[in-house]
Amino acid sequence: MAKVTRVIPGFRFTMGFTLFYLTLIVLIPLASLILKGGGMGFGKFLQTVLDPRVLHSYIVSFGCAFFAAIINSIFGIILAWVLVRYEFSCKKIIDGLIDLPFALPTAVAGIALTSLYSENGWIGRFFYAIGIESSFSLMGITIALIFIGIPFVTRNIQPILKDLDTQYEEASMMLGANRWTTFRRVIFPEILPSLLTGFGLAFARGVGEYGSVVFIAGNTPLKTEIAPLMIMSKLEQYDYYGATAIALVLLILSFLILFSINLIQWRMSRLKGI
Numbered sequence: 440m441a442k443v444t445r446v447i448p449g450f451r452f453t454m455g456f457t458l459f460y461l462t463l464i465v466l467i468p469l470a471s472l473i474l475k476g477g478g479m480g481f482g483k484f485l486q487t488v489l490d491p492r493v494l495h496s497y498i499v500s501f502g503c504a505f506f507a508a509i510i511n512s513i514f515g516i517i518l519a520w521v522l523v524r525y526e527f528s529c530k531k532i533i534d535g536l537i538d539l540p541f542a543l544p545t546a547v548a549g550i551a552l553t554s555l556y557s558e559n560g561w562i563g564r565f566f567y568a569i570g571i572e573s574s575f576s577l578m579g580i581t582i583a584l585i586f587i588g589i590p591f592v593t594r595n596i597q598p599i600l601k602d603l604d605t606q607y608e609e610a611s612m613m614l615g616a617n618r619w620t621t622f623r624r625v626i627f628p629e630i631l632p633s634l635l636t637g638f639g640l641a642f643a644r645g646v647g648e649y650g651s652v653v654f655i656a657g658n659t660p661l662k663t664e665i666a667p668l669m670i671m672s673k674l675e676q677y678d679y680y681g682a683t684a685i686a687l688v689l690l691i692l693s694f695l696i697l698f699s700i701n702l703i704q705w706r707m708s709r710l711k712g713i
């Protein structure tokens with residue numbers, strides 16, 4: 440029997456390297472965060488994380504990240520559809536621009552968005568003319584999170600649309616279904632798992648985003664302060680335990696949300712298999 444030659448070493452080596460990498464890069468930092476937070480005492484921990492400014496910063500961060508992820512889910516589908524189903528000039532350029540938020544430094548993005556959406560900015564002047572504050576407000580935070588989150592949704596949906604056979608859509612049309620029914624009953628169920636993944640990634644990125652948000656937020660206490668800013672404020676005051684406590688709450692809440700999304704995907708895959 441011929442000996443099988445593998446390009447990459449065997450399972451034991453690769454699995455050992457994987458566990459070592461995850462332990463070094465992920466598990467140890469997270470464990471240190473939990474141990475650091477536990478060392479401050481339960482009473483002090485509750486006092487820190489239940490402070491009115493901190494609680495409001497959680498609401499701002501999670502609320503704006505949620506609405507930004509919802510908007511990205513809608514427009515991410517449209518962008519992926521256009522890039523997959525249509526041929527037009529400058530398509531590759533537009534496709535490359537989708538990844539710009541990944542490559543652009545977050546501080547640069549924050550300054551650019553603040554300039555555009557400020558009262559005298561190219562776009563902001565139209566919002567302010569009708570009485571809408573597009574910068575230094577919750578709307579400004581949401582705009583920044585939409586900017587940094589759109590690639591997650593679009594890039595997760597694109598491969599599914601490319602592999603989706605158009606014959607199913609044609610069969611649906613021939614059976615009398617209109618476009619909306621075809622999308623809802625044929626296309627949407629296929630892209631839903633990837634859409635949930637993109638939503639979860641965009642949401643998680645938005646919750647922890649700092650650089651692109653801090654400039655356009657305005658950072659008004661009990662109004663537009665985000666949770667990462669509260670962490671930075673604690674660090675500037677050399678309150679490492681307080682910063683760790685806030686970060687630990689963010690970690691737990693983000694984990695629960697991502698776990699819920701994965702659980703929904705798992706249940707959907709089981710129902711689909713049935």
